[in-house]
Amino acid sequence: MTARARLRVVGVSAALAVAAIVIALVSISGGDYPMSLPDVVRTLFGGGSPADAFIVRELRLPRVVTALAVGGALALAGALFQSLVRNPLGSPDVLGFTQGSATGGLLAVVVLGGGSTAVAAGSVLSAIATGAAIYLLAWRGGGHGHRLILVGIGVAGILTGVNSYLLTRANIVDAARAVLWLTGSLDGRGWGQAAVAGGALVLLTPVVAVLGRALANLELGDDPARGLGVNVGAVRLTALACAVLLAAAASAAAGPVLFVALTAPQLARRLTGATGPNLLPSLLLGAALLTGADVLAQRLFPGHQLPVGVVTGLLGGGYLVLLLARTARRARV
Incomplete structure (x- = not known):
């Protein structure tokens, strides 16, 4: 990478970090008790009235930190998947990992009748099991990105059917809880959920950073990468x-939020x-995207909050249609 390219990456990353912070402050400032941005900043740094401190630090800040961490974790997971399969469709949503995480959460609700802790644990364990199964099926005796995509799509179809069946077996209360979780929501998220997603980012980002150069070489193909010592x-x-662990932690914290992992890496690469x-850049853009989507979810219809997964589904689904249309158009040229 040339010096100019590195400088552009640094500049884009800095701009995305600033955008994520600004969107987070805007998110904290809104609600039934609106606050100005200076008041929010003052309260975050220890000032403000006791009422301001309670609203900002105990009610709104955990939700915003969870949104930033979940968005960053999903986007980083998506960047890794897309690099591994060398395909813009490589994401937890397409490859079956999101559906596997949902299966574990549904089992915790429908079969065990568990609460949020059981749902989070089931989501993580099921995502790990799904990842292991897909890896063994896709790379048995050697494999490549296209094989992973095909296996992942097949596994996603199977797990979607399992999830639908589990919903039919649930009572009305558990089914309502499960559907809300499956949609992806940040409502009522506290410091526990923020710690799950944020902890995964803190622990795994350094490992991922070490792999960065090797992944770039691996995108050239297996044989060229081996020739470069990878x-x-x-x-x-x-x-x-x-x-897999990043996607699982994100699902455990906010449910299987769709399309952030798909869109953020592609938009980051274009920027x-x-x-x-x-x-x-993918991590920072994912954090900004999900936090921005949560702002829209809270304010798009005054008096009625949408689950953030609805907003990301609408925006990400539109992006996916555009991506597929552009791919088809290139194939015809």
């Missing part, structure tokens, strides 16, 4: 494990114009 099997397995996985 241990292809170890890098691929480590990257996949990190991506930077750089080759490679664009890990840091």
Whole structure:
């Protein structure tokens, strides 16, 4: 990468970090008790009235931190998946990991009748099991990105049917809880959920950063990467494990929020114009996207909050249709 390209990546990353912070402050300022941005900043740094401190630090800040962490974790997972499969459709939503996470959460609700802790644990464990199964099926005896996509789509179809069946077996109260969780929501999220997603980011981001150069080489193909000294099997397995854990932690914190992992890495790559996985810009853009989507979810219809997954589904679904249309148009040229 040239010096000018590196400078552009640094500039885009800085701009995205500022955008994420500004959107987070706007999110905190809104609600039934509106506050000005200076008041929000003053309260965050220890000032403000006791009422302001309670509303900002106890009610709104945990939700915003959860949104930032979940968005960053999903986008980073998406960047890893897309780099591994060398395909813009590589994301937890398409490859079956989101559906696997949902299966674990549904089992915790429908079969065990568990609360939020059981749902989070079931989501993480099921996502890990799904990731292991897809890896073994896709890379048995060697494989490539297209095989992973095909296996993931097949597994996603199977798990979607299982999830639908589980919903039919639930009583009306559990079914309502499950559907809300499946949609993806940040409503009522506290410091516990923020710690799950944020902890995964803190622990796994350094590991992912170390893999950055190897992943960029791996996008050239297995043989060229080996020629450059990359241990292809170890890098691929480590990257996949990190991506699965990040997606699982995000689902445990906010439910299976769709399309952030798909869109953020692609938009980040377009902003930077750089080759490679664009890990840091993707993370920051995902954090800004999900926090912005939550602002829209809270304020689009006054008096009625939407689950954030509805907003990301509408925006991400539109982006997916555009991406597929552009791909088809290139194929005809």
